Amino acid sequence: MGSRSDWETMRHASETLAKLGIPHECKVVSAHRTPQRMYDYAQGAAPRGLRTIIAGAGGAAHLPGMTASLTRLPVLGVPVESHALKGMDSLLSIAQMPAGIPVGTLAIGRAGAVNAALLAAAMLATTDAALAIRLEKFREDQANAVAETPE
Numbered sequence: 001m002g003s004r005s006d007w008e009t010m011r012h013a014s015e016t017l018a019k020l021g022i023p024h025e026c027k028v029v030s031a032h033r034t035p036q037r038m039y040d041y042a043q044g045a046a047p048r049g050l051r052t053i054i055a056g057a058g059g060a061a062h063l064p065g066m067t068a069s070l071t072r073l074p075v076l077g078v079p080v081e082s083h084a085l086k087g088m089d090s091l092l093s094i095a096q097m098p099a100g101i102p103v104g105t106l107a108i109g110r111a112g113a114v115n116a117a118l119l120a121a122a123m124l125a126t127t128d129a130a131l132a133i134r135l136e137k138f139r140e141d142q143a144n145a146v147a148e149t150p151e
């Protein structure tokens with residue numbers, strides 16, 4: 001994530017990954033404020049064995065796109081809600097990538113963070129049968145938790 005202030009949103013991605021038993025790490029890396037850290041992180045990710053990167057940032061959210069430009073790993077972008085423009089700036093700066101460097105863009109805020117984790121899980125589950133079973137169980141539990149009546 002681009003700042004520690006994004007953690008309130010991005011912790012939902014981490015918690016969802018943890019529920020699914022997916023090992024992961026959480027880092028603050030900014031294209032603007034810590035460009036060298038971003039280069040090192042993105043270029044080192046695949047050689048270290050990471051499989052997917054979830055990048056959350058708000059406002060002029062260049063982190064997901066810049067990260068995607070520096071790694072062949074799939075990058076999922078989470079637009080963090082900004083104060084001034086309610087996350088529309090984050091959403092558009094993450095989604096409107098030029099052809100050639102894709103960022104899989106999720107919804108603004110908490111839902112996007114949760115879904116980034118679930119999408120990462122779905123991608124990883126294509127080559128991990130045990131995770132596929134855990135993901136199916138997660139979906140089943142989720143469906144069972146939805147009441148049929150409003151009261």
Ligand SMILES: Nc1c(C(=O)O)ncn1[C@@H]1O[C@H](COP(=O)(O)O)[C@@H](O)[C@H]1O
Nearest residue numbers: 002003005030031032057058061062063
């Ligand atoms: N969008 C970016 C990037 C980046 O894209 O590299 N680095 C920080 N930020 C964003 O700035 C917002 C305000 O950050 P502060 O709360 O630290 O001032 C955060 O949402 C962060 O993601």
